[in-house]
Amino acid sequence: MSNAHPIPFRAILRHVLLIAGAALMLAPFIWMISTASKPQTEIFSSELHLIPHQFALAENLREAFAKANLLRFLLNGVIVTVSIFVLQVMVALPAAYALAKLRFLGRETLFALVLFGILIPPQATAIPVFLLLHKAGLLDSYAALVLPFTISVFGIFLMRQFFKTVPDDLVDAARMDGISEFGIVWRVMLPAAIPAVTAFGIFSVVAHWNDYFWPLIVLNSEHLRTPPLAVAHFRNSEAGTSYGPLMAAAMVIIAPLVIAFLFAQRRFIEGITLTGIK
C-alpha cells in the first residue's frame, strides 16, 4: 500500500469493491435483458456471450405477448393495486384522525388492537380469510384480491402518528370555520398528510403488485391473473423451452415499478423502508 497516496488508493478500492458487488446485483437483470434479446439458437448454446449476435428482442416480446395476455395481466395489476390503495386510504384516514384527534370511549382499546394487528403476518390469517371468501362465494374475483387488504392496520398506525403532529389549533380553526369532522379528514388532514400518504401509497402498491401468495390462493381464472401469477404460469407452461419470450415477459412485468423507481428513487426508498417499521 502506498502511504503517500492513501486517499486515491482507498477511493479506488471503494469503487472496485462496489462495482464488483453491483455487477453481482445487476447480473440477473443483465442476463434477463440479454436472454430476452437472443434468438432461441443462441440461448441454447453453451458458449457464453452477453451481447446477442443477432437481436431478437422484438420477436421475443411479440411471442410473449402472443402466448400470454400480458397487457391484460398488467391491467389487472393496476386495477388491483389501485383499488387496494384507494380503499385502504378511505378506511384508514378517518380512523387515524379519530384515533389521533378525537376522544371517545374505546379509543385506547382500538389503538391497542391496531398495534397488535401490525404484528400479525399476512400468511397467518390466510386460511380463515380464504374460507370466508369461499362462503361468501367471492373466490376467484377481483373482490377476493382486494377485500382482504382494504384494512391496513399499518396504514392506520402510520397516519395516526402523522396526524398527531398536526397542531390541534388547526383542527379547532377548521371547526370554527364550519368544517364538519368528516370534512376535516379530507379537507384539512389529507392535504397536510400528502407526504405520508405518498410514502404509504408506494409501500402499498409495491407490496401488492409483487404479491404472489394471495393471488395464487384465491385465483383460478386466467383473465384475473396478476403480473407475478402470470409470470409463474408462463414459466410453468413453457418450462425449459422458450426462455427468450419468458425473459421478455419477466422484463415487461417488472418494468412498471422499476421505471417508476428510477424516476423517484428517494420517495420509493422512503416508502419501501416503511416495511422496516412494520
Add this chain to the structure above:
Amino acid sequence: MSDGSMTIGAAIAPASRATRRTLPAHGSRRAYSAYTLVTPAAALMLIMLLGPLAGVIALSFTDYQLGAPHFSWIGLSNYRDLFADKVFWTALRNTLAYVVIVVPGAVIAGLAIALLIQSGTSLRSLYRTIYFLPVMATLIAMAVVWEFMLHPQFGLVNGMLRSAGLPAFAWLQDRNTALYALCAIGIWQAVGFNMVLFLAGLVSIPKQLYEAAEIDGASSGWARFRLVTWPMLGPVTTFVVVISGIRSFQVFDTVHVLTKGGPSKSTEVLIHTMYTEGFEFFRSGYAAAITVVFLVFVLALTLIKSRLADRGVHYT
C-alpha cells in the same frame, strides 16, 4: 365576578396540548362523529384480521376440511400428527437453515455495502439505486430469471464456473445445493433493503464523534469502526436482524415457483407446507396447526422488534 378566595388548589401543571380533547359531557356530537369515523376500520379489522386470527387458532383444534359437511373438535390431534410428521420436521429444519444462512448473509453484506457507500462521496446515489433494484423488482419474475441463470447447461453461473475450470452443478435440481441456491436468491433480494436501513443509521451518527475518536487516538479506520460506528449502529443492527429474520421465516415465493419443496423435500419450508396442506389438499385444520407453529416463531421475533421500537428507535 367572584371575589378572591384562598381555597385555590395547588398550581395545576400544564398538560401537553396533544391530550387536549375530551368526551363532550353534553352535546356528544363529536364522540358520535368519532364512532362514525372508526366504524369501517374497526369492522374490517374484526372481519379480516382479528376474527381470522382467532379462527386459525380455533381451526387448528378441528379436523375441518374444505368442502366437508361436518367437522369435529379433535383437541391437540393435529399437533400430535404434525409433530409425528417427518415432512413437518424437515420443513422446520429447512426454514431454520434458510433463516440462519440468509439473515447473517444479508445483514453483513448490507452493512458492508452501506459502509463502503458512505466511506466516499462520489456516486453514492448511483450505487444505492443499483443495490436497491432487486428489492423493487417483482421477486417471482426475478426468480424465473435466476432459474435460468442457474440452468445446469445454458445458465450464466455454470458457464462462468466452466470457463474458470471449476465443476458445475445442477443447482436447483440437486438436493445438496437447492436450498443454498434459494438462500443465495434470498440474500440477493434482501441486501438492498438492509443497506438502506444501515445507511439511514450511518447518516445519523454525529460527525463530531469521529473527530473525537480521532483525537482520542483511534487513528485507523477499523479502530474508529469499533469505537464509534459499531456501537452507534447497535440498535439499527438488532432491528435489521429481527426484520430479516421475520422475512426469511416467511419464505415462499421462490420455493413455490422454483422447486415446489423438492428435490426430495430438500427445500420444503413451513409456509410451503402450510400452503400444500391448506390449499392443495384442503386439510384446513391441519394447515391451521402449521400456521400456529409459524405464528409462534414470527410473533416471538416480532415481540423482540416491537420492544425495540417502543424504545423510540426509528429508522426511516
Add this chain to the structure above:
Amino acid sequence: MAQIELSAIRKSFDGTDVLKGIDFRVEDGEFISLVGPSGCGKSTLLRIIAGLEPQNSGQVQIDGRPVDSIRPSARNLAMVFQSYALYPHLSTFDNIAVPLRMRRLSTIERLPLLGALLPSRRAKERHIRADVAGIAEQLDITPLLRRKPGQLSGGQRQRVAVGRAMVREPLAFLFDEPLSNLDAKLRVHMRAELAELHRRLKATFIYVTHDQAEAMTMSSRIAVMMGGELIQAGTPAEIYNDPGDIRVAEFIGSPKINVLPGRIRKDGGVDVLGTALKLSCSAAAGDCRVGVRPERIDLGAGPFSGSVVHLENLGAEAFVHLATEGAGLRLIARLADVRHVPAMASSVAFGFAPDAVRIFDPAGKRIEIRLEQAERIREPAHV
C-alpha cells in the same frame, strides 16, 4: 357585535377542576383581556365560549341566547390561535375564503371539480373574491394573497389569521395568545395594530394572554384569572392601583410589587419593620402584608434603610434592589432619574407615602385603609 355572558362555568379534566365556577359578562364592543399565569384555565374558558370544548356545568349566553347546544361555527364567533392555525396547503386567499365558502356554498357547490362548473357557484365565488380582497386591503396583505403560509413571516401569518377571522364579520373575536410566537419588537408593534383594529371594527374582543403588559396596554378591561377562578375584573388602572387580592397585585406590574410583612395593632394602626405607618384600618389585630409598587418607593429619605445589592440601569430609568438591614428583606425601587443612582453596596434610606400602601390580610384579601388626613395634607413626604 355581541354581549357575552358566562354563568357558573365549571370544567374539569380527568377529575382535576380547571374552572371552578366562572361568572362573567363581556359588554358589547368591549376589548377585554383575560390574563393570568400559564395553566390557570384561560384557554379552556375561551374554548368553552367558542364551543370547542363543552363545559361540565354552567351556561354561555351570547346576546341573551344560550348557545351551549350550538356548534362552534354556528355561534358566529371568530378565533385567532397562538399558532395561527393557517391551512398549510391553501394560499392566503383560500385561507381567508374558507369560512365564507363553508357558509355560503352548498355541499354540492363545494365539491372539487364538479362544483366549480356550477353557475351558482361562480356567482358566489365572485362575491367571496370581493370580500377577501376588501379584507386584504384593510390588513395590507394584498400582495401576499397567492402565497402559501409557509412562505410568510410570523407577522404576516398573524395578519392572515386575523383576516380569516374578520372576513366572516363575527359577533365577537376570540384571541388566544396571538402574539406570543412573535419576536419582542414585532409583538409591541402588533399590539398597537390590534388595538387600532378594535377601534375600527368596534367589535367585541376577548383576548387571552399570560403577559400582563399586553393586557395593560391594549384592553379596555382586564379580567385576572388564577387557579381556575376569576378573581378581579376592571379597567387596567383599577387593576393596577386597586388590586383586590395580593395575587392580582403581584401578577400585574413589572417589576413585581414589593411585599413587606406588617402587623395590625389593636388600635387599627399598622407597623412595618418596626415603624408605624401613618394610616389605620378597621381589621382585626394580627399579621398582614403590605404592598408598595417599586415606583412609589422614594430613595434618599425615610425611616427605613437598606443596602444596594443589585442595580439595573436601563438608561431611561433604573431599578435599585435593596436588602433591608436586619430583616434581610429584598425590595425593588424604581428610580426615574438615573443621574442619582446610588452606588452598589451603599446604604440608602427609603420610605413611601401612605397612599402608596396596599394592605392585605394573611389570606391575601385587600384591607381598606384610612389615611391620616391632616398629616397627609401638611406633609406629603414620607411615612
